[in-house]
Each structure stands twice: as structure tokens, then as C-alpha cells.
Amino acid sequence: MPIVLTPYWSNGVQKLKMAPMPPPRPKHGLTPPTLDDEVHAARCMQQLRSKDKDIEKYIYLSMLKEQDHHMFYRLCLQHMSEFTPIIYTPTVGQACQEYSHNYRRPEGLFVSIKDKGKIKSVLRAWPKIDEARISVVTDGSRILGLGDLGINGMPISIGKLSLYVAGAGIRPESTIPICLDFGTNTQKYLDDPLYLGLRKKRVATTEMTEFMDEFMLEMSVAFPKLLVQFEDFSTDHAFLYLERYRNQYPVFNDDIQGTGAVVLSGFINAARLSSAASGRPLTSHRVLFFGAGSAGVGVAMQLMSFFTLEGLSEQEARERIWLVDSQGLVYTARGELAEHKRYFARRDYTGPPIKDLLDVLEYVKPTALMGLSTTSGAFTQAAIQTMAALNPLPIIFPLSNPVALSECTFADAVRHTDGKVLFASGSPFHALPWQGTTRYPGQGNNMYIFPGLGLGAILARCASVTDAMVEASSLGLANSLTPEEVEMGLLYPQIERIREISAQIAVAVIRAAQEAAVDRHTDLRAMSDKELLAFVNGKMWNPSVRPALSTLAERADGVLLSQY
Ligand SMILES: O=C([O-])CC(=O)C(=O)O
Numbered sequence: 062m063p064i065v066l067t068p069y070w071s072n073g074v075q076k077l078k079m080a081p082m083p084p085p086r087p088k089h090g091l092t093p094p095t096l097d098d099e100v101h102a103a104r105c106m107q108q109l110r111s112k113d114k115d116i117e118k119y120i121y122l123s124m125l126k127e128q129d130h131h132m133f134y135r136l137c138l139q140h141m142s143e144f145t146p147i148i149y150t151p152t153v154g155q156a157c158q159e160y161s162h163n164y165r166r167p168e169g170l171f172v173s174i175k176d177k178g179k180i181k182s183v184l185r186a187w188p189k190i191d192e193a194r195i196s197v198v199t200d201g202s203r204i205l206g207l208g209d210l211g212i213n214g215m216p217i218s219i220g221k222l223s224l225y226v227a228g229a230g231i232r233p234e235s236t237i238p239i240c241l242d243f244g245t246n247t248q249k250y251l252d253d254p255l256y257l258g259l260r261k262k263r264v265a266t267t268e269m270t271e272f273m274d275e276f277m278l279e280m281s282v283a284f285p286k287l288l289v290q291f292e293d294f295s296t297d298h299a300f301l302y303l304e305r306y307r308n309q310y311p312v313f314n315d316d317i318q319g320t321g322a323v324v325l326s327g328f329i330n331a332a333r334l335s336s337a338a339s340g341r342p343l344t345s346h347r348v349l350f351f352g353a354g355s356a357g358v359g360v361a362m363q364l365m366s367f368f369t370l371e372g373l374s375e376q377e378a379r380e381r382i383w384l385v386d387s388q389g390l391v392y393t394a395r396g397e398l399a400e401h402k403r404y405f406a407r408r409d410y411t412g413p414p415i416k417d418l419l420d421v422l423e424y425v426k427p428t429a430l431m432g433l434s435t436t437s438g439a440f441t442q443a444a445i446q447t448m449a450a451l452n453p454l455p456i457i458f459p460l461s462n463p464v465a466l467s468e469c470t471f472a473d474a475v476r477h478t479d480g481k482v483l484f485a486s487g488s489p490f491h492a493l494p495w496q497g498t499t500r501y502p503g504q505g506n507n508m509y510i511f512p513g514l515g516l517g518a519i520l521a522r523c524a525s526v527t528d529a530m531v532e533a534s535s536l537g538l539a540n541s542l543t544p545e546e547v548e549m550g551l552l553y554p555q556i557e558r559i560r561e562i563s564a565q566i567a568v569a570v571i572r573a574a575q576e577a578a579v580d581r582h583t584d585l586r587a588m589s590d591k592e593l594l595a596f597v598n599g600k601m602w603n604p605s606v607r608p609a610l611s612t613l614a615e616r617a618d619g620v621l622l623s624q625y
């Protein structure tokens with residue numbers, strides 16, 4: 062009977078019993094005689110680096126994670142800057158686009174619109190119900206900047222959860238990647254014979270909302286300790302479902318709140334430097350958002366709340382922000398506007414539409430230019446030079462993902478501002494030699510925020526995720542730079558320190574949850590900050606240092622068992 066090799070997730074048919082296992086001991090003869098763990102780690106890295114294509118590296122690491130997750134996470138933590146561009150942005154984008162072609166095994170839960178009315182039984186199929194703590198849920202409708210990928214969005218949930226494990230020490234078995242299948246409007250996938258999802262156009266919002274109500278309720282019943290992260294829903298639904306469920310369940314939206322928090326954090330550090338150079342106060346910054354989707358407006362809201370913390374009234378804070386969408390400057394007199402853009406629409410401009418970015422820059426004179434448009438190259442040489450002419454240290458954040466959709470490259474931003482730019486992008490760029498020194502790009506990606514925010518919310522067993530908790534995560538990140546990192550001109554800490562940063566963020570988040578009294582694990586209230594930090598660190602899962610022998614021997618047993 063093939064026991065060990067049966068996927069631990071079974072297609073809703075039969076739930077596997079997870080009996081407690083004695084620690085596996087290598088059986089003599091089932092592993093090679095000199096399988097040394099350290100050497101095996103080096104072997105894995107060599108195998109990874111021997112692949113030419115990033116997607117091959119992704120597939121290799123995906124298999125390694127399944128075969129030996131201790132080794133996978135151990136190497137991931139040791140080589141964070143090498144691993145994240147593969148298991149996460151940008152390669153995860155390609156992994157999504159090619160998911161139906163590269164699919165090998167189930168790694169998450171698929172719930173489709175056809176399951177409406179019986180979602181409970183689908184969720185019950187998950188083999189580790191009691192362990193569940195965090196789920197990343199996408200409907201594949203707006204994956205990164207790549208559009209509607211339907212069920213091919215599953216790898217984004219998988220990738221985010223790998224970072225929860227690596228970055229915040231959530232136990233691997235506590236994570237549930239979920240892809241909801243409402244159909245897809247992308248004809249290419251509907252025509253693809255290998256496409257894994259429902260072959261139908263997306264259902265209407267009313268039907269989707271009925272489904273979502275049932276789904277969220279059943280999730281809270283099946284997994285009472287679960288936090289839900291909404292990921293890469295199209296803008297309208299992202300706002301709709303965040304507002305609908307945020308006071309009822311522990312849920313947050315990574316693209317609105319996670320991105321908002323991470324960009325605010327980088328903005329705070331950049332604005333401090335830029336204000337020091339210009340002599341103008343932090344509250345005088347003028348921020349232009351190029352792109353007014355869920356991420357753009359999410360970031361704008363986060364920045365606005367920062368301005369109010371700095372002492373501005375709500376109206377004054379709102380007036381620090383300008384939005385540009387595909388029609389140009391967003392202003393009330395322009396005509397009918399999508400709901401989520403109305404709040405920031407300018408009321409102080411009533412002239413003809415200003416469509417060209419250069420004209421908008423001349424009109425607004427921003428100190429900071431944020432790109433969330435998924436329009437590759439939108440920040441042209443002229444636009445970057447205009448920012449440099451307007452500001453001694455211009456803040457330019459091309460935040461669109463993946464890297465091919467970035468509004469400009471790091472090299473262009475440095476070159477066209479004569480090295481003065483304060484830069485962060487959504488996807489990774491390499492450091493750049495510049496006039497005898499090295500310039501480091503910031504990566505303003507929500508991967509700095511969601512692991513720590515999620516960890517804090519889980520440990521405090523929060524009933525909901527409040528704005529103050531999100532804000533705390535942002536300030537926690539901004540203040541986590543070491544003096545060496547400040548010296549290097551970094552806006553974000555080095556990603557290798559992610560565990561340390563996540564622990565600090567988690568503490569800040571737990572404190573904010575306590576203040577709002579949404580924490581259900583109230584024992585933590587009595588702890589000092591030091592005790593709380595020790596508690597958070599103590600809860601983190603660590604890959605075991607000597608796993609390879611036992612895991613491989615276990616698998617060897619499984620192979621034999623399945624063969625006979
Ligand atoms: O996944 C990422 O790299 C950041 C993100 O949430 C997005 O772009 O939607």
C-alpha cells in the first residue's frame with residue numbers, strides 16, 4: 062500500500078489520519094553510506110544553481126520543499142536574497158502563468174463556485190484542521206500585475222505562505238494555500254487544454270458574494286484559530302470583501318494593507334532623509350500616486366493616516382495626496398469615478414483633464430512619486446529628471462510587480478537623478494556601483510510586513526485586524542533599521558534579518574491589538590516588552606539542523622512501500 066507517498070492533501074474524498082509518528086530513524090541500507098547533512102545542503106545549492114532558467118529553479122525548490130521541507134527552509138533562511146526572487150516575486154509570477162502546464166501535485170485547497178452550498182465538506186477535507194493558523198486566499202483575478210490568471214493563481218498563495226514559514230517561523234503544517242475558482246475572463250486559459258480550472262467566465266459579483274459569505278463563515282467554523290489573508294483579488298472585490306468581513310473575522314488584505322504598510326515604512330525613512338536635505342517638515346510632503354488600484358489607494362490611505370499622526374487634520378492629510386489613473390489626474394469635476402478613487406479625488410482642480418505624467422508633475426510638484434500602475438517604463442527619463450529638478454532628494458518608488466512591470470529600473474532612477482534618488486521598488490533590483498560607492502535599492506514589498514503582522518495577529522489570537530495593528534507593523538518596520546543599515550543609505554532592513562524584524566513587528570502588532578482589545582489571548586497583556594519578544598521568538602518554528610538523513614530514509618521507506 063503506498064502510504065507515505067500519498068499526497069498529504071487528498072482531493073476532498075478521504076481525510077488522511079495524522080497519527081503521531083515516532084521520530085524517524087534512518088534504516089541501514091536505505092540511504093547512501095556517506096549522506097552527510099552539511100554536504101547534502103551544499104549538494105542542494107549546487108543542484109539549484111546548475112539550473113539556467115528561473116522557472117527551473119522554482120520547480121526544483123518546489124520539489125525540495127515537498128521532499129525535505131527542513132532542508133528547504135534551512136537553505137531559504139541562509140540564502141534569503143537568492144531564494145526570494147525564485148519562490149516569490151518575480152519568478153512566482155511566471156510560475157502562476159505556467160501553473161496548469163507545470164502542475165505536479167496538490168499543494169493547497171481548491172474551492173470552486175460549484176462547491177457553493179457545500180463548502181463545509183470541502184474545507185473538512187483538509188488533513189490538518191486543528192493545526193490551521195494562517196491561510197492565504199486568492200481568486201486569481203489580479204495576480205501581481207499579470208491580470209486574471211484564474212486557478213493559475215494558486216502559486217501566489219503557496220509563495221506567500223512559504224515566506225510566512227521562513228520569515229515568521231509559522232509551522233509549515235499550520236498554513237493553508239487556497240485558490241478560489243470563480244472562472245476566468247482570460248480567453249487564453251479558457252482555450253488551453255491543460256488549464257486546471259473551471260472553463261467558464263467569472264461569475265457576477267452577487268453570486269460571488271453569496272459564495273464568499275458562506276466561505277468565510279465555514280472557514281471560521283472549520284478553522285477557529287485561523288487568520289485569513291486576502292491576496293490579489295481584483296480591485297473592486299479587494300475593497301468590497303475587506304470591508305465586508307474585517308469586523309467579523311480575523312482577516313486582512315495584503316495588497317491594500319500589507320503594501321500600504323510597507324510603502325509607508327519606506328516613505329517614512331525616505332521622507333526623513335529628504336526633509337533633512339530640503340529643510341521642509343515631514344508634513345509638507347506632496348505624494349503623487351501613479352496608479353489608483355487596490356494597492357495605490359491602499360498605500361494612499363496608509364500615508365494619509367501617517368500624516369494625521371504627525372499632526373495634520375484629516376482634510377489636510379488628504380490634501381497631501383494626488384492620484385493619477387489611466388485617464389490622468391483624478392479630480393471630482395472629471396466625471397464619474399470608481400468608488401475607491403472618490404475619497405482622494407482632488408476638489409481643488411476643475412480644469413480640463415491633465416493626462417500626461419509630465420504635465421501632472423509640473424502641476425502637482427510632488428516630493429514623492431509612487432508607481433502602482435503595472436505600466437512598465439512609465440517613469441521616463443524626463444519624468445525622473447523632473448522629479449530631480451523639483452527636489453534635492455527625490456523619492457521615487459516604482460512599486461509594480463513583477464520586475465518587468467516596474468515603472469522604471471533602479472539604474473535609470475540613479476542615473477537620471479545623478480545619484481540623488483531615494484528609491485524603492487516592489488520587485489528586486491541589484492545594487493549598483495556608483496561613483497566609487499555602492500547604491501542599494503530598497504524593496505518596498507509587502508513580504509516585509511505580512512509575516513510579522515500575521516504572526517502577531519495569530520499569537521494574540523486576534524478577533525479582527527485593526528488599522529492600528531497595520532500601522533504598528535509599518536512603524537515597527539521603519540524603526541527596525543540598524544545604524545549600519547542607515548549608514549548604507551537603506552530604506553528597508555536587509556532581508557536576511559527577516560526573522561528578527563518579524564518578531565519586532567509581531568510585538569508591535571500584539572500591543573496594538575491589546576490596546577484595541579481585539580486580542581483573545583489576553584495572558585500576553587501582563588508581559589513586559591522583553592518578555593513578549595522572548596515569547597514571540599520562542600513560538601517560531603525552526604527547521605531542524607539534522608533533517609536530511611531521517612527525512613530521506615523515511616522517503617526511502619515510502620518508495621519501497623509503494624513499489625511492493
Ligand atoms: O506579491 C508581491 O510581490 C507583492 C504583491 O502582493 C503584489 O504585487 O500583488
Ligand SMILES: [Mg+2]
Pocket residue numbers: 205292293315316
Ligand atoms: Mg499581492
